[in-house]
Amino acid sequence: MQKPFQINRAYKEVQQITVAVDCLIFGFNQGNLELLLVHRGFEPERDKWSLIGGFVVNDEDLDDAAYRVLRELTGLEDVYMEQVHAFGKADRDPYERVISVTYSALVLKENYDDELVRSYKAQWFPIDALPQLIFDHEEMVEAAMRRLRRRVKTGPVGFNLLPEKFTLPQLQRLYEAILGEKIDKRNFRKKLSAMNFLIRLDEKDKSESKKGAFLYRFDEEKYNDVKHFSI
């Protein structure tokens, strides 16, 4: 006999579970992608690195918990995060049953240097040289990276990660940093020009070569309007 509607099970009979949030702050830094981690100063898992995590309290919205935890552990306030995934394997935390919901943001690292309170032991690591992380945090990083890559391939990303005027090599390095692979220059430029949201300026950046590279800016209206983005 199957049980009827679980839906009618009295709320008070239901087991409750500890719920956490973990924040993944990716920083774009001079052509490279980095991830902000915190150093755990207390037991359990003392002296290990982890995502920026903490527990949800009963009267706070899940999203609010993510912002509170980020603020408490790093000092960061002005970061827009999106929810990525709820991690809920029964044994994912060896100390207790904890379901953790991850949140992620991609920022220009240099914009947050001042806000980052170093005493909280938050530290940036290059995405390809992360220290060992606790629990299933590596899986969390992978899931957030997959999402970031999907996003960057299928829609406009990067407005706030480049200076207002930028060169095509700068833009390409942003995509390469997120995608974690070299991109063919000719193909990349062909696709960009098909999408029609870059405006070439009458100025050149000569910091990297004598010939110089034309500076571009985004046409914000067209950029937001691109329907068939694919890099």
Next chain:
Amino acid sequence: MQKPFQINRAYKEVQQITVAVDCLIFGFNQGNLELLLVHRGFEPERDKWSLIGGFVVNDEDLDDAAYRVLRELTGLEDVYMEQVHAFGKADRDPYERVISVTYSALVLKENYDDELVRSYKAQWFPIDALPQLIFDHEEMVEAAMRRLRRRVKTGPVGFNLLPEKFTLPQLQRLYEAILGEKIDKRNFRKKLSAMNFLIRLDEKDKSESKKGAFLYRFDEEKYNDVKHFSI
């Protein structure tokens, strides 16, 4: 003074929270998209319609909870679901603090008619004529639809939703059902042919017109290999 590391807060001091799962099973049915709902037979919210939901118990994986709840409430076993989003507003459930994680699947409705145990009061509704739903379940439907539409626009979907041999009008109706809008036929066909994963057969379907429509099948290898999908 800000508090130091929340991360070191002893687990036992943390408030625990009731965690639920809600399943969104979308069914493609003769050119239309439908959603499977359950009728609540008990208090609270008796006689209202809701998503297929139930509570997570302490020793089960979150994903497993979704499959158990789906099975218990509808009899469905053979459905692959993906997690969509954790809904965690403190007041989303008027009776108690409950965080709910949604799971979603898109199936060919007729494949599940036998499995669906009608006594559980599960019922399909056209996506554009849903009854009023409890709590924030409408928001859950919208989030799952947004995800489904994004997926269908940026990657191959639909292998299992069409017969092995199908016509281009059938394929177009699938996209229109999911996207909820008419698609320009010429544009649609142009994009499809650019993506190069349809094989035209030497057979016609004459059920809808005297002239008939060519039958196609997917080239599975090419279909899975499409990198720059955009409809």
